[in-house]
Amino acid sequence: MTTPNPANDARTPPVAVWQLLEKLRGQDLTDWRVAPLDGRPSPAERGLDIGFPFGWYAVEMADFVAAGQVKPLRYFGTDLAIWRGEDGKVRVTDAWCKHLGAHMGHGGKVHGNLLECPFHAWRYDGDEGTVKDIPYAKAIPPQVKRKCQRTWPVTEANGWIWVWYHPDQNVAPMWDVVVHDEVGDPEWTPFDTIEWTVYGSIQNMAENGVDVAHFKYIHGTADVPKAELRWGDWGRGADVKAQMGTPAGIVDGLISYDTMGPGQSWVRFRGISETLLVASLVPVEEDVLRVRYCFTQPKQQADGPGAGLARALIRDICKQLDQDKVIWDRMRYEPNPIICDGDGPIPQFRQWYSRYYAQPQGDTNLRAVG
Incomplete structure (x- = not known):
């Protein structure tokens, strides 16, 4: 008799869901998202003592x-x-x-x-x-x-x-906050806001977007998504085209992710349900982030026949952050990771992201570069 390989056994759920999330519902899930995480290693032990990006x-x-x-x-x-x-x-x-x-x-x-x-x-x-x-x-x-x-x-x-x-209080803002026309538009819903406390760094969260392999093993996607990446001076983005299953059949969807600096990010979802996600990611301490996701949708859609799909999309997005949080809360920053050919452009991301750290004069040790 052949012993099944747990890694290939369909009965084995994704580790994050299996260990912590499978039985969390309603208020229990809401409480878990912001609960203290006691006994965690120090920021220095986890490689998180690199300062805050400006x-x-x-x-x-x-x-x-x-x-x-x-x-x-x-x-x-x-x-x-x-x-x-x-x-x-x-x-x-x-x-x-x-x-x-x-x-x-x-x-x-x-x-x-x-x-x-x-x-x-x-x-x-x-x-x-x-x-x-x-x-x-x-x-x-x-x-x-x-x-x-x-x-x-x-x-x-x-x-x-x-x-x-900015660690140097004399440095004035280098770019402007991007304004979204949908926010405050009477044709769009008020923000639906969900909050998490993440015990990690904002750079690890951002790197998650180019770590394509994790989507299969943490989020349970059938395939590794393919994205068209955009790299700017202070912002970056990606467009992900995907076919998504709905009760009405397969729908062509587009997910457009953009950032301006480390602290402003937003995602537009089109296809199943038009949705704008505005994220607030703010470091509290070196190993503590306050994370809030704000969702707005066209009122005609949110209150119409497709309202169920609109709400389901928001739940699914939050579920993915729940799954990621289990990893982020406990991972360390590896300054010299060993990358394989199935990983996304993690070294390129780190080189690009290093621009957000103010280095002391003469210091060439860019901790953000893998």
Whole structure:
């Protein structure tokens, strides 16, 4: 009698689903997506201590902070304070007051367009990074009359608040956020947003898109998808043509994936159901990412006869990220991977992606290059 080979046994489900996801449904699945992952190795052990790639990042939805409101944030391994002034403009600074170190995101106030510290009411200009007023003092110390606080470039687009990150705070934004006409269009649905916490790096997530072989073994696709790749100065993309089965038969589909910098990515799905996916991927720590997928579809489609297919497409996309998360949460970054002829263009991707890391002068060790 021949013993079946488990690798070829159709009864053996994909490892990610088999181990963690098969029995997760409803609220249990929602909770798992953002649950803490205790006992994981340090970022250094996993090769994730390479810094954050610079670019625009969608940190919060536009309605996160109202006019006159202050809130705390933590991204890029840094405590931040965010507020919206009376002029309607959002501002972000480092959180700690230069006076005695109070966290201004907790209990701070908006005074006009200034951020007022909750401890002694020192008032900061979120554009200049200076102290403009100390209500109980006759004079402002000269050290804080000049720039003393890091201010973060901010813009709003696509229903999100975007913050520019660069390890050198003096480097201004190098490109603009791409605006999507569908977002806010009355003919398109409001965002349907799903959230994950991924315990890994944003580069590993991005590399997944060119790792074509994993689609068969993690996602269970019948074949390895073929994509037409596009490489730009600061953005990249791919077009994947596929035949997809539906209750009405085979449909020719097109999946177009695009990025602008490491922090902005979006996917347009055409064929079964027209869908725009806008992704927010923001590093919190070196080994922690906050990931949010926002879906919008034409209302006529989402509420029409094909509504079931439209919802099923979103569920399937989220299922694939669930499967990837099981791997990302536990993988390390291999700076010198051994690549075989069935892999996608991983070395080319790493060479291209290295442009997002600010290297110290004279440092030629590009950790992002395999």
